[in-house]
Amino acid sequence: MRVLVLEDDPELGPVVAAQLRDAGFAVDLARTPAEADLKLSVNSYDCVVADRSVPDGDSLTLLAAHRRTGSTLPSLLLTVLDAVSDRVADFEHGAADHLVKPFAFAELVERVRTLYRREQPARLPVLRAGDLEVDLPRRRASRAEVLLSLSAKEFAVLEVLMLRAGEVVTRTQLIESCWDEANEPMSNVVDVLIGQLRRRLGPPDPIGTVRGVGYRLGDEAQA
Structure with a gap:
C-alpha cells in the first residue's frame, strides 16, 4: 500500500x-x-x-x-x-x-x-493460497498453520502476491506498490526481497519466477 x-x-x-x-x-x-x-x-x-x-x-x-x-x-x-x-x-x-x-x-x-x-469491498480479510494464509486485519502470515516472522516489507510483498495469486506480478508493479521515493529501489532490490521472503516461507517454494518479467504465486492459489 x-x-x-x-x-x-x-x-x-x-x-x-x-x-x-x-x-x-x-x-x-x-x-x-x-x-x-x-x-x-x-x-x-x-x-x-x-x-x-x-x-x-x-x-x-x-x-x-x-x-x-x-x-x-x-x-x-x-x-x-x-x-x-x-x-x-x-x-x-x-x-x-x-x-x-x-x-x-x-x-x-x-x-x-x-x-x-x-476501498477494497471485495477483498476477504484472510487471504489463502495453498497452505499459505495472510490475515490482513491482524497483519499475520502463516504457512501450514505455523506463524511466519516477516518484516513489514516482506509482508507487503507477500500481500501483493497473494492478492494476485496465480497471476504474474511484474517487478515494476511490486516496486510501485511496496516501495516509495524515499527508498528508491536499486535494480535488484525486488529480487533480493523475494529471496528473503522465500527463505522465510521455506520449501517447497510457492513463488515462481517468470524470467525477465516478475513472479507468480502458485497457479492453484486462491484468495
Missing part, C-alpha cells in the same frame, strides 16, 4: 512518514499542495494523509480538484480544527476521515488501514 503524506511541518511530516513506513506502508512526503499535486499526477496511491491547512494553500482545495477529475482516492485530514462545521466542510470537500491534532500514531495507522480496506 502506497500513501502520500502532505505535511509542511518539518518535524511532524518526517515522523508521520516514518511511523507509517514502520507499519508496512510505502510513503511519499510532500510539503506543499503543488508538490502533492505533482506526485498525485505521476504516482499511484492508495490513500492521502494531509494537513488541513498548509502555508501555501488549502488541502481541501487540492482534494476537491482531484474529486472533480473523477478520483476516488480516499483521504484523511490532520487538523487542529474540531468544530462540527469544520468536520462537515472536510467531508463536503471529499475527505473520508478527519483526525484532530495531537493524535496517537497508533490511531493514525489504524485509520489509514481502515480507509484502505473500505
Whole structure:
C-alpha cells in the first residue's frame, strides 16, 4: 500500500512518514499542495494523509480538484480544527476521515488501514493460497498453520502476491506498490526481497519466477 503524506511541518511530516513506513506502508512526503499535486499526477496511491491547512494553500482545495477529475482516492485530514462545521466542510470537500491534532500514531495507522480496506469491498480479510494464509486485519502470515516472522516489507510483498495469486506480478508493479521515493529501489532490490521472503516461507517454494518479467504465486492459489 502506497500513501502520500502532505505535511509542511518539518518535524511532524518526517515522523508521520516514518511511523507509517514502520507499519508496512510505502510513503511519499510532500510539503506543499503543488508538490502533492505533482506526485498525485505521476504516482499511484492508495490513500492521502494531509494537513488541513498548509502555508501555501488549502488541502481541501487540492482534494476537491482531484474529486472533480473523477478520483476516488480516499483521504484523511490532520487538523487542529474540531468544530462540527469544520468536520462537515472536510467531508463536503471529499475527505473520508478527519483526525484532530495531537493524535496517537497508533490511531493514525489504524485509520489509514481502515480507509484502505473500505476501498477494497471485495477483498476477504484472510487471504489463502495453498497452505499459505495472510490475515490482513491482524497483519499475520502463516504457512501450514505455523506463524511466519516477516518484516513489514516482506509482508507487503507477500500481500501483493497473494492478492494476485496465480497471476504474474511484474517487478515494476511490486516496486510501485511496496516501495516509495524515499527508498528508491536499486535494480535488484525486488529480487533480493523475494529471496528473503522465500527463505522465510521455506520449501517447497510457492513463488515462481517468470524470467525477465516478475513472479507468480502458485497457479492453484486462491484468495
